[in-house]
Amino acid sequence: MEVNHEVSWRAEHAIGGNTCALQALREHIIYPHVYSREAQKLGLVWPRGLLLHGPPGTGKTILVHAVARECGAHMTLISPYLLPGAYAGESEKFLREAFSEAYNHVSSGKPSVIFIDEIDVICSPRESRREQESRVLAQLLLLMDGQKKSPSNSFSHVAIVATTNRVHAIDPALRRSGRFDAEVEITTPTEEERLQILKLYTKDLNLDPSVSLNSVAASCNGYVGADLEALCREACTSARRRHQIKADGDITNILMDDWKYARSVVGPSITRGVTVEVPKVSWDDIGGLKDLKRRLQQAVEWPIKHSEAFTRLGISPIRGVLLHGPPGCSKTTLAKAAAHAAEAAFFSLSGADMFSMYVGEGEALIRSIFQRARLAAPSIVFFDEADVVASKRSGGANSRSNTTVGERLLSTLLTEMDGLEQAKGILVLAATNRPHAIDAALMRPGRFDMVLYVPPPDQEGREEILQVHTHGMKLGEDVDLKSLAAATELFTGAELAGLCVEAGMVALREDISATAVFNRHFLAARNSLRPALTDSLLEEYASFTKKQPSR
Secondary structure, rough: OOOOOOOOOHHHHHHOOOHHHHHHHHHHHHHHOOOOHHHHHHOOOOOOEEEEOOOOOHHHHHHHHHHHHHHHEEEEEOOOOOOOOOOOOOOOOHHHHHHHHHHHHHHOOOOOOEEEOOOOHOOOHHHHHHHHHHHHHHHHHHHHHHHHHHOOOHHHHHEEEEOOHHHHHOHHHHOOOOOOOOEEEOOOOOHHHHHHHHHHHHHHEOOOOOOOOOHHHOOOOOOHHHHHHHHHHHHHHHHHHHHHOOOOOOOOOOOOOHHHHHHHOOOOOOOOOOOOOOOOOOOOOOOOOOHHHHHHHHHHHHHOOOOOHHHHHHHOOOOOOEOOOOOOOOHHHHHHHHHHHHHHEEEEHHHHHHHHOOHHHHHHHHHHHHHHHHHHEEEEEEEOOHHHHHHHOOOOOOOOOOOOHHHHHHHHHHHHHHHHHHHHHHHEEEEEEHHHHOHHHHHHHOOOOEEEEEOOHHHHHHHHHHHHHOOOOOOOOOOOOHHHHHHHOOOHHHHHHHHHHHHHHHHHHHHOOOEEEEEHHHHHHHHHHHOOOOOHHHHHHHHHHHHHHOO
């Protein structure tokens, strides 16, 4: 039901997207004022509190202020930075006065709002607080319960709205019915919502006709409203650097190149601290492995770039891919190339990242990674050295009472991967040199759906790899990379890269003023190096795939 009252300004003029949150705020702040008579006739009791939660920068505080401005509501602000705490009882007194102020404005004929910002700081669980802080929480609970005794025609005009980035850090007593009756999660905006936000922030900017805000919005997966505001600001800064400010203060049009530069500077804040900068690695930069690259492209790129095709045919995309093979065969590089080609947010973790001196930190990190991946989707979660976090469980008689760190990490990983059934645009990639050490529970369909063996390169692949690693070298006319590729059987990609470096060093040892690397230098380097792989080791690495059921 739409609010039938005249407003010259609406919240949508200040913030884009967040339709559900705006509706919930209007129902809590505006509806009790506009429909007070109807509520009395029906005996309707309006909800007492609304809790908005979500990542930082998604616009929770702006939403509350925008809806309050829309209806001309009086706002009473409570935040941890306003609470006095020098003397015992001061904070409790501040809360009582804030609630009293809100009630006093009921008679003004306008809605009255009590807005508690960052409520998790004020009202964290009581067992984790000092005595004085517990009294503040107890006072707030008492004030919220005291509303039940207020006359319905009075209380119907007072709304309590709170915001938090850490919904689970709030004392459970506040989240029961009768206090914060409703909770609305504000997540990262969709592509359409990002476009709305960009239009708001660029309405006064001088955009070049070639600029496509649709393209900018599509390329900003995981960006929240604050990130998009910073992106617009950085695009303006880039334009100012390129052009002189005109006499009237206007600047030359903002070009698409300015947006590209801004994106290289401003990333999604939701991914900070856990992502790595994905190198500009393309499929062509990886020599050989043509069939493997094609299968990985289909598993990673297609579900993200052609999701509508999967939906149309009723195909469930692959949720997990395990890359295994000898060290130095480009498993990690393949994962990064896949993420770059798919233009997905890339979350990278190694086994060493998840082992901590504090109990539970590794599990919390895994949960945090998957939560951020959901918010930043489409995204790829990459586990390097997966055998460390997903090693086989002992299963002994005392395993339940002596659960190891690795078993707890594995249990958390299994739970999070199972939770991806309801998520879209998230893929788990893992790489390992020891696939036999990985727990069998991860190898069933629905977890690692695809297992790909990354072998050492064949002769054609070795030649391509040598071409890649000698691209910046000045080679002598007698250098024959094809013959060199034939003479480097069992060499991995990493060893071939080392061979090229060693050939250059041989040339410098021969003559420090050398200007080119000749065939003799490559042959000398080849004779000084031996591949780590043997035929028997290669058979052992390849045997894991042969034992896996065909998928």
